[in-house]
Amino acid sequence: MMIRYMATHPTVTLVESCTGLREIKQIHAQLLINGLLNDPYCLGQFVASIALNHQNNLAYSDQLLDQSHNPTVFALNSMIRAYSRSSTPQRGFQFYNRILQSNTPDNYTFTFLVRSCTQVSSSDAALAVHAAIIKHGSDSNRHVQSGLINMYAELGFLGSARKLFSEIREPDLVSQTAMVSACARCGEVDFAQNLFDEMPYRDPIAWNAMIAGYSQCGRSKEALDLFHLMQMDGAKVNEATMVSVLSACTHLGALDQGKWAHAYIERNKLQMTVTLGTALIDMYSKCGNMSKAMDVFWGMKERNVYTWSSAMGGLAMNGAGEKCLELFSLMKQDGIQPNEVTFISVLRGCCVVGLVEEGRKHFESMTQVYGLEPQLEHYGCMVDLYGRAGRLDDAFNFINNMPMKPHAGAWGALLHACKIHKNMELGELALRNIVELEAKNDGAYVLLSNIYADSKNWDGVSSIRHLMKAKGVRKVPGCSVIEVGGVVHEFFMGDKSHPRYGEIEVMLGEISRRLRLAGYVANTNPVLFDIEEEEKEDALCRHSEKVAIAFGLISLDEGVPIRIVKNLRVCGDCHDATKVISRVFNREIIVRDRNRFHHFKDGECSCKGFW
DNA sequence: CTAGGGTTAG
Numbered sequence: 075m076m077i078r079y080m081a082t083h084p085t086v087t088l089v090e091s092c093t094g095l096r097e098i099k100q101i102h103a104q105l106l107i108n109g110l111l112n113d114p115y116c117l118g119q120f121v122a123s124i125a126l127n128h129q130n131n132l133a134y135s136d137q138l139l140d141q142s143h144n145p146t147v148f149a150l151n152s153m154i155r156a157y158s159r160s161s162t163p164q165r166g167f168q169f170y171n172r173i174l175q176s177n178t179p180d181n182y183t184f185t186f187l188v189r190s191c192t193q194v195s196s197s198d199a200a201l202a203v204h205a206a207i208i209k210h211g212s213d214s215n216r217h218v219q220s221g222l223i224n225m226y227a228e229l230g231f232l233g234s235a236r237k238l239f240s241e242i243r244e245p246d247l248v249s250q251t252a253m254v255s256a257c258a259r260c261g262e263v264d265f266a267q268n269l270f271d272e273m274p275y276r277d278p279i280a281w282n283a284m285i286a287g288y289s290q291c292g293r294s295k296e297a298l299d300l301f302h303l304m305q306m307d308g309a310k311v312n313e314a315t316m317v318s319v320l321s322a323c324t325h326l327g328a329l330d331q332g333k334w335a336h337a338y339i340e341r342n343k344l345q346m347t348v349t350l351g352t353a354l355i356d357m358y359s360k361c362g363n364m365s366k367a368m369d370v371f372w373g374m375k376e377r378n379v380y381t382w383s384s385a386m387g388g389l390a391m392n393g394a395g396e397k398c399l400e401l402f403s404l405m406k407q408d409g410i411q412p413n414e415v416t417f418i419s420v421l422r423g424c425c426v427v428g429l430v431e432e433g434r435k436h437f438e439s440m441t442q443v444y445g446l447e448p449q450l451e452h453y454g455c456m457v458d459l460y461g462r463a464g465r466l467d468d469a470f471n472f473i474n475n476m477p478m479k480p481h482a483g484a485w486g487a488l489l490h491a492c493k494i495h496k497n498m499e500l501g502e503l504a505l506r507n508i509v510e511l512e513a514k515n516d517g518a519y520v521l522l523s524n525i526y527a528d529s530k531n532w533d534g535v536s537s538i539r540h541l542m543k544a545k546g547v548r549k550v551p552g553c554s555v556i557e558v559g560g561v562v563h564e565f566f567m568g569d570k571s572h573p574r575y576g577e578i579e580v581m582l583g584e585i586s587r588r589l590r591l592a593g594y595v596a597n598t599n600p601v602l603f604d605i606e607e608e609e610k611e612d613a614l615c616r617h618s619e620k621v622a623i624a625f626g627l628i629s630l631d632e633g634v635p636i637r638i639v640k641n642l643r644v645c646g647d648c649h650d651a652t653k654v655i656s657r658v659f660n661r662e663i664i665v666r667d668r669n670r671f672h673h674f675k676d677g678e679c680s681c682k683g684f685w
Numbered sequence: 686c687t688a689g690g691g692t693t694a695g
Binding site: 081082115118119122123126146147151152155180181182183184185186188189215216217218219220221222223246247249251253254256277280281282283284285287289312313314315316318321347348349350351352353354356378379380381383384385388416417418422449451452455 | 687688690691
């Protein structure tokens with residue numbers, strides 16, 4: 075018998091323009107009156123149309139199919155597809171079982187099923203589906219093939235993905251791009267680049283995959299370089315390209331290039347999608363221009379949970395805890411459901427302004443109001459919240475009462491609180507726990523050593539030094555980045571390789587002189603810690619952020635804020651010194667360290683000493 | 686009548 079497909083029934087085509095369930099029900103009634111739902115093709119079309127156009131009313135299609143005795147593969151496929159794009163992709167599997175009962179799965183079935191496996195990230199399901207694909211001979215279908223590559227990459231099985239790719243006879247643009255993306259996502263960016271180089275033709279999606287690959291693994295400079303190559307190649311830059319470009323700027327803290335990217339988006343009239351807007355907000359807030367970030371935020375037509383969470387996270391990171399909490403209220407008024415990430419922002423907002431009780435309430439509301447299970451990160455935030463507020467006992471109790479094994483982050487928050495509030499004993503306990511979990515956590519050793527140094531416990535300092543040597547822990551070298559004229563300059567601790575180092579050195583001398591004149595006395599206690607170069611008093615002046623600030627002072631015009639991005643946390647002396655520098659040089663200095671922002675102005679810092 | 690590759694927050 076020949077299978078004849080009918081064009082979509084005119085009544086069913088109306089489903090597309092429905093605005094809600096009520097209208098869908100009206101169409102349903104009409105179809106019933108006309109007896110059209112007895113026709114499996116028409117039912118299939120109806121079900122598929124709801125699934126395709128009305129993600130929120132998937133359950134309605136679900137019910138319709140439950141009542142139907144002979145659904146078509148088309149209808150069931152449509153359900154697998156719809157669920158594969160929903161937040162509950164595993165629900166699609168039941169329709170596959172139904173197909174197996176009375177029909178034969180086809181290439182479409184497997185394409186959607188593979189997507190579901192990718193979304194649920196289950197290797198059991200993935201292997202079972204792959205076996206079924208081979209059994210039904212769908213493994214020679216291009217759509218299934220690239221889906222499988224994507225699936226294995228998502229599961230981290232790059233070897234399987236590569237094997238599949240090598241078995242494709244004549245890989246086309248799509249499967250090549252899938253493989254490039256797979257390598258990049260599994261951390262094999264260089265391999266991805268090789269594949270990319272060998273592609274006979276590259277479309278914008280291929281470029282995007284490669285740029286995203288660099289951006290996601292932290293090779294931000296290379297991401298931007300590739301973006302420039304893409305433009306020279308004449309490929310059409312689109313929204314997705316710019317999201318990755320902005321993300322690269324964010325990680326570099328390269329505000330000028332980020333601004334340039336923003337201008338590029340406007341000049342080329344790219345669509346300000348939710349994703350792109352969110353990437354812009356993230357860029358501005360992590361490059362220290364929070365007001366611009368909020369301008370973008372308020373200018374957006376549509377905001378999702380990512381948008382709200384990024385803006386809130388940015389406010390918290392920039393010390394505007396109250397504004398972060400205000401935004402949280404507005405978000406709820408807007409009917410956007412907060413998720414786990416939102417609560418990280420909320421708790422950080424409470425933390426930076428010391429709102430302990432409010433934070434505790436939000437934390438409890440996670441389970442009681444929103445049905446969200448607090449994760450390790452949330453517990454870490456709570457320890458931070460109690461700890462910074464000086465409630466070290468509460469912080470310690472909180473760790474002890476965690477329902478899961480505390481991670482190094484929780485102990486690290488406690489250790490940090492011990493540093494702020496000068497508690498040696500609890501600090502020692504915290505370090506012991508951290509070392510048990512992460513033997514090579516250099517930051518933790520340094521922190522405890524600094525606690526010892528602050529109270530002039532030189533035996534303690536020296537014991538830490540020996541401990542680190544014995545365990546082979548090396549301090550990650552401090553590195554500060556500053557962008558001048560669109561060029562990113564990197565300075566490592568004690569680094570003299572910069573072409574203008576002579577001038578920088580002169581400026582460092584000038585800084586020391588003027589700091590001394592201002593009555594500033596360096597806190598040299600922690601210096602004794604430095605294992606490799608024990609240059610003692612000079613060493614502090616060579617901390618990478620000071621060198622970067624000196625370079626900023628000689629290379630940026632007066633009145634231009636100096637923006638620094640540092641890979642570690644700012645040390646106590648640099649923090650104090652920078653406050654004074656901002657006053658005596660009358661310069662705004664904005665430092666992004668690995669945790670948060672410091673806006674130095676007129677001798678004060680926005681963090682008010684808590685970081 | 687359905688299908689494969691690229692993009693955001695911790």
